[in-house]
Amino acid sequence: MEKQQKQSPAMMLLRLLQGALIGLGAVLPGISGGVLCVIFGIYRPVMELLSDPKKHYKTHLPRLAPVFLGMGIGFLGVANLLAFFLERYPNQSVCLFVGLIGGMLPSLMKQAGEKGRSKGSWISLLVAFTVVLGLLVGLELFSVQVTPSVLWYLFCGFCLALSMIAPGMSFSTLLMPLGLYTPFVEGLGRLRPSVLVPGVLGAVVTIVLLAKAVDRLFERHYSIAFHAIVGVVSAATLVIIPFRDMASSFAALLSDLICLAVGVVLALALDRFNARFPKE
Template identity: 40%
Template sequence: MRSNKQSHLKYLIRLWTLRIIQGALIGSSAILPGVSGGVLCVVFGIYQPMIALLSHPVQSLIRYYRLFIPIAIGWVIGFLGLARVVEVLFDASSALAASLFVGLIAGMFPSLFREVEKKGTGAVSWSYFVVSLVIFYAFLSSLKAGQTIKIAPTTAWYFLCGAIWGLSLVIPGLSSSSILVFLGLYQPMAAGIADMRLDVILPLFVGIVLSAVGLARFVNFLLKRYHVFIHHVILGIVVASTLLIIPSGFSSTVQMMLSVAFFLVGYTVSLWMEKLSAVAGKQADGMSLDYDTKRAKLRRADH
């Protein structure tokens, strides 16, 4: 009995460790230009549970609350703590920071492609992927190449920042921070969050909630009705957005070599998280298992 309890405890520790790390990475990605929190939700396997939660909060919370508790804890840690560390890394060398995140996402590509193949294969299905890859790469490239403009920040503009942020959660590949940099709102918003200014934080979070919840039900409908099409399109968006954050201009050979090293670190960590996820129960469905049911199984095993 004691060994079974210890085994179950180790299972929970591994699972919570994985989810807190994933939540921290998602939280830190929220303020990093060029990195989409929605993309990380996809590669970490929590995108559909998140959309379901936003679409049907009560029903989904009952099913996925064990998934979202550690994710939420990690998000707060990443947003308030790890994000600052990574932001310093971006300030020191955007190439190294981008290489780290590219490695994290690339490490999930094999499993991501396998999951998409389960939804549908064939020329038609993969044509959805190719078309979405080309369209979103062109669209995001045009945003990236645009000239930065300046807007005087107000409560209304901070609400818009939150609305754009919410869209980036629901639409993988849409980097909210990149758009906010383009609008000239990124720095005052980040400074307001760092200073814990309520006149910045409150309209920001209201915008996030209204935007994410308002769009999530529609996206959830598309996932159920056109799952083959949507999954291949999402994969195209993920690949397109990842290609755009690959650093290209290196200041020296040393920086290029360090970027490769950071990529490998991110890739290794990503593979480790996937392995940990497999050992601990895999993806979000493992979190929906009822704890009392598991205890009953353990009692039967003892007898």
Template identity: 30%
Template sequence: MHNNLASWIISFIKGMFIGSGAILPGVSGGALAAVFGIYEKLIQFISNIKKDFLYNILYFLPVGLGSLFGIVILARPIESLLVNHPVYILLFFMGCIFGTVPLLYAQAGIHGRTIKHLVLTILTAVISFILLVSANVFLDIQVAQTTFTWILVGMIFAFGFIVPGLSPSNFLIYMNLYEPLTGAIGDLNFSILIPVSFGIVLCVIIFSKLINHLMNLYYTTIFHFILGIVIASTVIIFPTMEQFSALTISEIIFAFILAALGLCLGLWMGKLETKYKSED
């Protein structure tokens, strides 16, 4: 019973990070799902929903509740922190993600790895970083807010889970739709949330089977590719010099303490994940 409760709480916390990460610019909900050892099971579940239905529902219930909490309850606080204290929240998330990277690295090599896979990870990280920097500098598009637009936003949001490393929040910022979406989440504006939800479901139905098929064929390659994207998309959220310049020395020290706490939390969660896998 104790183990079940502990496992439930850990799954809820993972879901909370995945949900809040999905709305944090530069962070991918799918990448965090991969980091926390949930991604593969999630893709298998949504691509063949009838298989082990009850078991999967019970397994993903705390993850789903945690994700909902992370998206709905934390949307406004995260938006506020990004405006008022960006260095604190960005460094904390960086610490959390890097703390769980060793687990993702181990998972990527569970079926073995070669030098080619490590080279793929490095190249993916470098190319992804360059593309992300370029997008941050050059992309700024004004998109009309229509029902079709919000369905498209839902599909982009879902892609952030189905394709690890893809940060939906970044795309929404480039399209100037990030603040309207987080505002709609905080205000429970269903005229926006309903088409967004429809887009999420549509994307999952269309692409989940394809991703699951590719995972079965190219597991090691895909996970090393994901690892490279996770590294790049985590490094890219490092605060700018302008953001640091607004802080005092003591505030900067506190920010790096938060990063260290995030790192410890990530490492702890990684160890717990390994422990529960070994017990299973």
């Protein structure tokens, strides 16, 4: 046990960088912090620590502390930059994010089928896709206006934590259709207490209540759970595509398509890098 707790400076730096990338993945639309945990081979120890900290903190916390520190740095460091681009170039930014998500979908499907696919897997994907698409389209058709508030920021914290404990679930895909992503990210980047406090509280409560349940769900029903996540991500991504902006002019269509293509290329490049990254 003692040997597991000792880390060289190089290993601590590596874990700090991994944490920073995971933090970036948690806030960047189209990328999941949970997926990056899987890619870096630390998802299982992270989930074990979150689901039962009393049992695992002595063996897991020393080697994961640099990861958590890096996550905070990566998350807060990019929040202001994202808020700027979403405010100045909203449609182009969204198209870039849609391209990132679309480029990652093949990788997500591959991960979803790592333990086989059953009839239930495809049913879970279809049901999740239909339910989420119907919900988000219904909100748009009935012009449901979501005004940011403490309760909604608690919900944002829930989605953020869920994106960490459920691989493949990007919290931006749920918040963008509701119009909550930009104010939430901007509030976090500027450390506004009205956003930061309920967001952190929602994330902590979610981890305490759901980490163990999600860990067991993926352990016992990996394929069904992961295919459901693919369905949620696909439906939420489809809703945020700015079709109206694309149809407004040729210049808008061209710029949006270029951003979509750039997003796909970046996602595929990241996927190729991930395939070569050594797992723990």
